[in-house]
Every structure is written in C-alpha cells, then in structure tokens.
Amino acid sequence: xxxxxxxxxxxxxxxxxxxxxxxxxxxxxxxxxxxxxxxxxxxxxxxxxxxxxxxxxxxxxxxxxxxxxxxxxxxxxxxxxxxxxxxxxxxxxxxxxxxxxxxxxxxxxxxxxxxxxxxxxxxxxxxxxxxxx
Amino acid sequence: xxxxxxxxxxxxxxxxxxxxxxxxxxxxxxxxxxxxxxxxxxxxxxxxxxxxxxxxxxxxxxxxxxxxxxxxxxxxxxxxxxxxxxxxxxxxxxxxxxxxxxxxxxxxxxxxxxxxxxxxxxxxxxxxxxxxxxxxxxx
Numbered sequence: 001x002x003x004x005x006x007x008x009x010x011x012x013x014x015x016x017x018x019x020x021x022x023x024x025x026x027x028x029x030x031x032x033x034x035x036x037x038x039x040x041x042x043x044x045x046x047x048x049x050x051x052x053x054x055x056x057x058x059x060x061x062x063x064x065x066x067x068x069x070x071x072x073x074x075x076x077x078x079x080x081x082x083x084x085x086x087x088x089x090x091x092x093x094x095x096x097x098x099x100x101x102x103x104x105x106x107x108x109x110x111x112x113x114x115x116x117x118x119x120x121x122x123x124x125x126x127x128x129x130x131x132x133x
Numbered sequence: 134x135x136x137x138x139x140x141x142x143x144x145x146x147x148x149x150x151x152x153x154x155x156x157x158x159x160x161x162x163x164x165x166x167x168x169x170x171x172x173x174x175x176x177x178x179x180x181x182x183x184x185x186x187x188x189x190x191x192x193x194x195x196x197x198x199x200x201x202x203x204x205x206x207x208x209x210x211x212x213x214x215x216x217x218x219x220x221x222x223x224x225x226x227x228x229x230x231x232x233x234x235x236x237x238x239x240x241x242x243x244x245x246x247x248x249x250x251x252x253x254x255x256x257x258x259x260x261x262x263x264x265x266x267x268x269x270x271x272x
Contacts, residue, residue, distance in 0.1 A: 079170070080170060083166060087162070087166075091159070094158075095155065098151065098155055099151075101151070102147070102148070102151045102152075104148065106148050106149045106150075106151050106152045107151065107152075109149070109152040110151060110152050110155045113152060113155050113156055113159070114155070117159050120249075120250070
C-alpha cells in the first residue's frame with residue numbers, strides 16, 4: 001500500500017506543470033479565438049506567439065514524457081503514450097499553416113479546432129500515463 | 134471546357150471547407166491510430182467494435198482525401214463517405230445504448246461520439262451542408 005502510494009507520487013512527476021500550463025494556454029487561446037471569430041478578426045502575430053509558446057511547452061512534454069516512460073517501472077501503454085505525445089506536437093503547426101492559406105473566419109476556426117484538439121489530446125495523455133486507457 | 138469567369142477547379146477545401154477538412158483530418162488520424170492499435174493487439178476481445186472502428190477510420194480517411202482532392206468525383210465520393218458516416222454514427226450510437234453486450238469496448242461512434250465531444254455526430258451534418266453548398270451545378 002505504501003509502495004503504491006509512493007509510486008503514485010513519483011508518477012505525477014511526469015509533467016503536472018507542463019500539463020497545467022498547456023491546458024491554461026489552450027484555454028486562453030480558445031477564448032481569444034472565439035472572440036476573434038465573433039468579431040470576424042483575423043489571427044494575428046500575438047496569437048501565433050501564444051501558439052508558439054504552447055508548442056514549446058508541448059515539445060518539452062514530448063521529451064519529458066519519453067524520458068519518464070523510459071524510467072518508469074509501471075505498466076504504461078508505451079506506443080499509445082508516445083503516439084499521443086507526438087500527436088499533440090503536430091496539431092498546432094499543421095493547424096497554423098493550414099489556416100494561413102485561408103485568411104478569413106474559416107481560417108480562425110481552423111486554429112480554434114487545432115487548439116481544442118491539443119487540449120483533448122492533453123487530457124488523454126494524462127489519462128494514459130495514469131494507466132486509465 | 135472551362136468557361137471564362139467560372140471558378141475553374143471544383144475545389145472543396147476552400148473557405149469553410151478548409152475548417153471541415155481539418156476536422157475530418159483530425160478524426161481520420163485519431164480513428165486510424167485507435168483502430169490499428171485495437172485490431173493489431175486485442176482484436177478477439179471485441180471483434181465487432183474493433184471492425185467498426187476500422188470502418189470508421191476508412192470512412193474518415195476517404196472523406197478527408199476526397200474533400201482535399203475536390204472535383205466532381207471528389208464531391209461524389211465525399212458524399213458517399215459522409216452518408217456512410219452519418220449512417221454509422223446513428224446506428225452504432227443507438228446500438229451502443231440498446232445492446233451494450235455487443236460493444237464491450239468503445240468505438241469512435243459509440244454513444245453518438247460521446248467520448249469525442251459528440252463531434253462525430255456533428256461532423257457528418259456539417260459535411261452534408263458543405264457538400265450541398267458546393268454541389269456541382271448543371272451548366
């Protein structure tokens with residue numbers, strides 16, 4: 001029982017800060033993007049900067065996650081975990097470039113979809129790490 | 134063939150179609166990843182659910198590709214894929230409530246896509262609306 005508790009505390013060391021940061025950044029981005037959508041404003045540099053910061057956090061998480069996976073003795077679905085980590089890092093760049101070709105409301109919606117995708121994947125990453133596949 | 138002033142290629146991935154393609158792309162990747170993993174590692178646990186996962190993946194892939202390619206053929210193929218998708222999400226959604234023993238594990242379409250924020254239910258309607266909007270007009 002004690003060993004299990006101990007294990008639970010160390011496993012949360014995977015990335016609670018990054019996890020929280022990513023979700024907060026996604027939340028802020030999503031709100032700003034919805035405002036943009038309603039006002040019919042285009043996605044500008046400030047937004048892309050915010051997305052870049054989020055992407056950086058996701059890249060840190062990718063490395064961190066792989067290291068933690070290699071170090072853990074628990075039974076984590078490795079392939080699934082890493083594929084989700086990689087997926088989170090791909091969504092924003094693809095969404096950003098995909099939206100740049102469509103400078104309109106629809107382009108803003110693409111970025112919003114990408115942000116929501118990252119948030120959804122992030123929640124799954126955490127669940128997979130916790131073993132609740 | 135191309136008339137002067139007429140939009141030459143029958144593009145489907147422009148305007149709101151671009152957002153739609155992104156949504157379909159996300160689901161294509163998600164469903165493919167999920168079904169490949171399910172079918173390759175534990176197919177015997179829930180053959181029906183996993184086969185349906187695979188079908189969903191194929192449908193999303195076909196829809197994404199045909200929307201990206203565009204043209205009259207793309208429009209037609211996308212239409213067929215979206216119709217199968219709508220049929221799939223409605224029937225699997227209903228069945229997963231009515232006959233729970235048939236689905237020991239979830240698919241993308243289980244409970245009308247509840248696990249995916251009901252987006253699998255919204256997507257085919259958005260797709261049909263977009264295809265109606267971009268239908269090839271008789272000249």
